[in-house]
Amino acid sequence: xxxxxxxxxxxxxxxxxxxxxQRLGWEARYEESENPYIGDFYEDMRRxxxxxxxxxxxxxxxxxxxxxxxxADRHVVVxxxxxxxxxxxxxxxxxxxxxxxxxxxxxxxxxxxxxxNLLRPTLLVYLRAxxxxxxxQIQRRGRVYETAIDSTYLEGxxxxxxxxxxxxEGPKLIVDVDHEDFVTDPxxxxxxxxxxxxxxxxxxx
Numbered sequence: 248x249x250x251x252x253x254x255x256x257x258x259x260x261x262x263x264x265x266x267x268x269q270r271l272g273w274e275a276r277y278e279e280s281e282n283p284y285i286g287d288f289y290e291d292m293r294r295x296x297x298x299x300x301x302x303x304x305x306x307x308x309x310x311x312x313x314x315x316x317x318x319a320d321r322h323v324v325v326x327x328x329x330x331x332x333x334x335x336x337x338x339x340x341x342x343x344x345x346x347x348x349x350x351x352x353x354x355x356x357x358x359x360x361x362x363x364n365l366l367r368p369t370l371l372v373y374l375r376a377x378x379x380x381x382x383x384q385i386q387r388r389g390r391v392y393e394t395a396i397d398s399t400y401l402e403g404x405x406x407x408x409x410x411x412x413x414x415x416e417g418p419k420l421i422v423d424v425d426h427e428d429f430v431t432d433p434x435x436x437x438x439x440x441x442x443x444x445x446x447x448x449x450x451x452x
Contacts, residue, residue, distance in 0.1 A: 249323040254374030257385035264326040297350040315366040334411035376424035
């Protein structure tokens with residue numbers, strides 16, 4: 248079994264992954280930011296967007312295949328999903344004119360083929376957060392490379408997240424981070440962890 252945590256930049260994915268890993272005694276797998284195209288991409292986005300996304304797709308496929316190969320008694324919590332790579336980030340690049348329609352269509356063909364053959368999450372947890380919440384959490388954690396992220400970009404991603412989660416078929420839990428601040432509120436944290444435990448155990452029985 249594996250739980251996948253999805254959500255915009257600053258929504259609290261990594262923190263929830265840590266919490267669940269400790270609570271359930273499951274292994275945590277974090278998003279690998281190492282991508283040999285990332286430096287080139289920031290230098291010339293139009294030239295390298297396709298390569299960047301293809302690399303991420305292959306990396307995500309290997310991650311999920313390795314989880315599928317685990318013994319039945321080993322379970323994993325995953326920070327970010329393959330679905331977001333395509334339905335949010337690649338789509339955003341395409342809409343922004345940084346990924347041509349030809350490259351985007353080729354990428355989506357590969358993505359659809361890949362996803363059809365991948366192990367699906369036992370439970371997908373989507374962290375829904377408004378832009379002000381995202382901005383305050385990004386500022387709170389103070390990562391230098393995130394300081395340039397603007398609210399218009401986050402809003403665009405949020406719209407794509409909402410469009411995607413509405414079509415996602417499979418067990419899912421939507422957490423409203425604006426009203427359930429599990430990062431700073433211990434009561435909200437306990438409620439969310441308990442709810443996820445119940446859902447997982449319900450699936451297990």
